[in-house]
Amino acid sequence: MSSARRRTRRTSGHVHAEPYVGRRPRPGPTATLAGMTDTIVVTEGLTRRYGPRLAVDGVSLTVRRGEVYGFLGPNGAGKTTTLRMLLGLVRPTGGAARVLGLPPGSPDALRRVGSLVEGPGFYPYLSGRENLRVLARYAGLGDAAVDEALDRVELTSRAGDRYRAYSLGMKQRLGVAAALLGRPELLILDEPTNGLDPAGMADMRELVRSLASGGQTVLLSSHLLGEVEQICDRVGVIVAGRLSAEGTVAELRGGASLVVRATPLPAAVPVAQRLAGGAAISTVDGELRLAVEPSRAPELVRALVAADIEVHEVRPEQRSLEEIFFALSGGVA
Numbered sequence: 328m329s330s331a332r333r334r335t336r337r338t339s340g341h342v343h344a345e346p347y348v349g350r351r352p353r354p355g356p357t358a359t360l361a362g363m364t365d366t367i368v369v370t371e372g373l374t375r376r377y378g379p380r381l382a383v384d385g386v387s388l389t390v391r392r393g394e395v396y397g398f399l400g401p402n403g404a405g406k407t408t409t410l411r412m413l414l415g416l417v418r419p420t421g422g423a424a425r426v427l428g429l430p431p432g433s434p435d436a437l438r439r440v441g442s443l444v445e446g447p448g449f450y451p452y453l454s455g456r457e458n459l460r461v462l463a464r465y466a467g468l469g470d471a472a473v474d475e476a477l478d479r480v481e482l483t484s485r486a487g488d489r490y491r492a493y494s495l496g497m498k499q500r501l502g503v504a505a506a507l508l509g510r511p512e513l514l515i516l517d518e519p520t521n522g523l524d525p526a527g528m529a530d531m532r533e534l535v536r537s538l539a540s541g542g543q544t545v546l547l548s549s550h551l552l553g554e555v556e557q558i559c560d561r562v563g564v565i566v567a568g569r570l571s572a573e574g575t576v577a578e579l580r581g582g583a584s585l586v587v588r589a590t591p592l593p594a595a596v597p598v599a600q601r602l603a604g605g606a607a608i609s610t611v612d613g614e615l616r617l618a619v620e621p622s623r624a625p626e627l628v629r630a631l632v633a634a635d636i637e638v639h640e641v642r643p644e645q646r647s648l649e650e651i652f653f654a655l656s657g658g659v660a
């Protein structure tokens with residue numbers, strides 16, 4: 328969507344204007360189902376039960392306009408079921424959700440959301456362009472929309488080839504192009520890199536980032552930490568149907584810490600305690616770990632040396648998303 332069009336939407340007050348205009352917006356960043364600010368998706372206690380099994384168990388998440396939101400979780404965690412509920416393909420058995428301020432699956436919401444959830448269904452004997460034209464006509468869109476979508480996923484040069492001749496990566500890109508028809512405000516992609524080789528995955532990541540830099544909001548699911556870490560602004564971690572954590576990658580990692588190897592280690596502990604104040608200190612595998620800013624390393628070394636302690640190594644350390652993920656999932660990932 329062009330910035331001019333975005334501006335028009337903000338000021339027009341038309342029914343397709345900025346979705347939260349006229350929907351009792353409240354000041355501040357807090358989003359609720361009643362009044363959303365820059366929030367494009369919000370769920371409250373969203374639940375889906377299949378018989379005795381809770382596939383999705385009270386998920387409350389928020390996706391903000393313009394961000395790439397990574398829905399991260401191991402296989403079977405409930406990602407697809409959640410995304411399907413946001414598209415109106417599965418009915419929740421509890422809780423609620425709003426997409427662009429609208430009930431999920433309502434015609435108005437669907438017009439403004441593009442998705443790649445089911446795996447793209449295309450005619451193998453038609454070209455990529457012809458396939459998109461079929462979909463575009465169905466949606467009341469012209470050939471210009473097809474060309475624009477092909478251009479955005481960088482498939483124009485191969486658009487005349489038959490679908491069945493496409494690589495998996497190209498098929499996936501065509502799926503994203505189909506989702507982009509009609510310039511949706513929100514793109515929902517279920518495991519967009521699934522099955523792709525490393526080069527195809529890198530291409531897909533680059534595509535998602537380029538969509539985001541063009542102002543598109545993207546909600547994608549993944550079971551791959553590295554992927555989410557590389558492309559997502561914010562992450563929601565889902566484990567066994569429950570949202571275990573939500574925040575930026577930096578927030579989930581928490582603050583950095585300092586790790587010290589020194590002898591004798593027991594003598595180093597009270598010195599470190601004095602420096603750390605109330606911050607957490609632990610000894611693991613013969614190393615001392617202090618939850619303090621790495622910039623305090625020189626101060627710590629001076630204090631240890633002044634106490635006649637030999638310092639072998641001081642290094643900053645930050646928990647990887649992988650450690651956090653494993654901690655949250657109890658090693659299920």
Ligand code: ATP
Pocket residue numbers: 377380381382383400401402403404405406407408409550
């Ligand atoms: P994956 O990446 O493996 O697809 P996921 O995180 O997307 O995993 P879901 O597909 O949402 O997980 O599945 C969550 C749980 O709900 C699983 O235990 C799954 O078996 C169950 N489930 C999903 N759909 C149905 C269904 N239609 N009927 C019964 N159980 C279902």
